[in-house]
Amino acid sequence: MTSTEDRLLGPEQVRARVAEQLRRSRERSDALTDAVDDDDLVRQHSKLMSPLVWDLAHIGNQEELWLVRDVGGREPVRGDIDELYDAFQHPRANRPALPLLPPAEARAYVREVRDKVFDVLDRSPLEGRRLVEQGFAFGMIVQHEQQHDETMLATHQLRVGAPVLHAPDPAPATPPARREVLVPAGEFTMGTSTEPWALDNERPAFRTHVDAFFIDTVPVSNGDYLAFIDAGGYDDPRWWSAAGWAHRQRANLAAPRFWSRDGDGWSRTRFGVVEPVPLDEPVVHVCFHEAAAYAAWAGKRLPTEPEWEKAARFDPATGRSRRYPWGDDDPGAEHANLGQRHLRPAPVGAYPKGESPLGVRQLIGDVWEWVDSGFQPYPGFAAFPYREYSEVFFGGDYKMLRGGSFGTDASAVRGTFRNWDHPIRRQIFAGFRCARDATPAEVR
Numbered sequence: 001m002t003s004t005e006d007r008l009l010g011p012e013q014v015r016a017r018v019a020e021q022l023r024r025s026r027e028r029s030d031a032l033t034d035a036v037d038d039d040d041l042v043r044q045h046s047k048l049m050s051p052l053v054w055d056l057a058h059i060g061n062q063e064e065l066w067l068v069r070d071v072g073g074r075e076p077v078r079g080d081i082d083e084l085y086d087a088f089q090h091p092r093a094n095r096p097a098l099p100l101l102p103p104a105e106a107r108a109y110v111r112e113v114r115d116k117v118f119d120v121l122d123r124s125p126l127e128g129r130r131l132v133e134q135g136f137a138f139g140m141i142v143q144h145e146q147q148h149d150e151t152m153l154a155t156h157q158l159r160v161g162a163p164v165l166h167a168p169d170p171a172p173a174t175p176p177a178r179r180e181v182l183v184p185a186g187e188f189t190m191g192t193s194t195e196p197w198a199l200d201n202e203r204p205a206f207r208t209h210v211d212a213f214f215i216d217t218v219p220v221s222n223g224d225y226l227a228f229i230d231a232g233g234y235d236d237p238r239w240w241s242a243a244g245w246a247h248r249q250r251a252n253l254a255a256p257r258f259w260s261r262d263g264d265g266w267s268r269t270r271f272g273v274v275e276p277v278p279l280d281e282p283v284v285h286v287c288f289h290e291a292a293a294y295a296a297w298a299g300k301r302l303p304t305e306p307e308w309e310k311a312a313r314f315d316p317a318t319g320r321s322r323r324y325p326w327g328d329d330d331p332g333a334e335h336a337n338l339g340q341r342h343l344r345p346a347p348v349g350a351y352p353k354g355e356s357p358l359g360v361r362q363l364i365g366d367v368w369e370w371v372d373s374g375f376q377p378y379p380g381f382a383a384f385p386y387r388e389y390s391e392v393f394f395g396g397d398y399k400m401l402r403g404g405s406f407g408t409d410a411s412a413v414r415g416t417f418r419n420w421d422h423p424i425r426r427q428i429f430a431g432f433r434c435a436r437d438a439t440p441a442e443v444r
Contacts, residue, residue, distance in 0.1 A: 088388060188313070188314045215360060239297040240296075312402070
């Protein structure tokens, strides 16, 4: 796919694309839930997360609500469980106490819903309503399932026990020669009005100005971050915001989550495997406050959301914004570490074919990147197809995350995709890269 026109498919092409994406997402959901026994499925491994069996049935319930009932106009499969699987009705900490479907019943339910969805897909004209144009509702559900798959992957990371997930390691990498690159001042197009499956908070496209700045060509590595720890960064309030220092003290933060002292060094636990911290990988499982403190210690800062997106999408040769850093083609294995293909970030400097025109690598995949912006709507925002996806979250203390992680599927991330979370969260696969202002002498 190389242009907006090429991405507008005919109904049969849309049908084929949707069917493939639905099958692929369900294979991943099955793998994540089949990997453990029923006791693990119903157990809450952290109060931050739902039991895996809740996520599974919730995936099916959302699919039923939008595709079976709304798009298909069919009778409910299980109208009696809607309230149980409404994420706004029950905080995650309270979900284990609900009368949830047991594993066998949850699996049967999602299979029945999926059978009906394929029938709806075969019969839908995929036109005449904005909800179904270019298969939007189906794409929304694909992305929803993949987002919950990443959440379930994070639950696996919190799970205690022998490893149950396995994947090959990524290849070694060589970092680029330049540690940082200049992003020129000027306007660029942020967001999208044309991406068929883009969600409402990515829309509409608009022009915005960004001053000249420098951004790191790779994410901050574990080795980089270890220098901050060794320098006493966690014990020096100079590097922390007031809110960050208060949280650091309250939560007794001393290192990224899942790290532990191992003699004179550090080890980490990754999906049940205890291993030495690999110095060349992007740091992961740090909260926004830790990322901002490191950046201040390094004499830099976190990029803003517009800065991150300009570094990822802007092509100075043409002045246009690309879908992805490497261009308009969908992600391939040569571009980015996505889709749980590896159960870890690739070393910094990986995926030179995924580099942006300005020379920035790993903007997509590996680790979600904290940026120093709150969650706000774009000019001209309109909630679609429901307020609860984005609008109810605008404001508050949320900080933005961009780019996806090794656990994010290609269907659920793009150059315009926006993620958000509370600045204290560390269970997500989040890291960061640094930026700094450009001086007048540096932009001449």
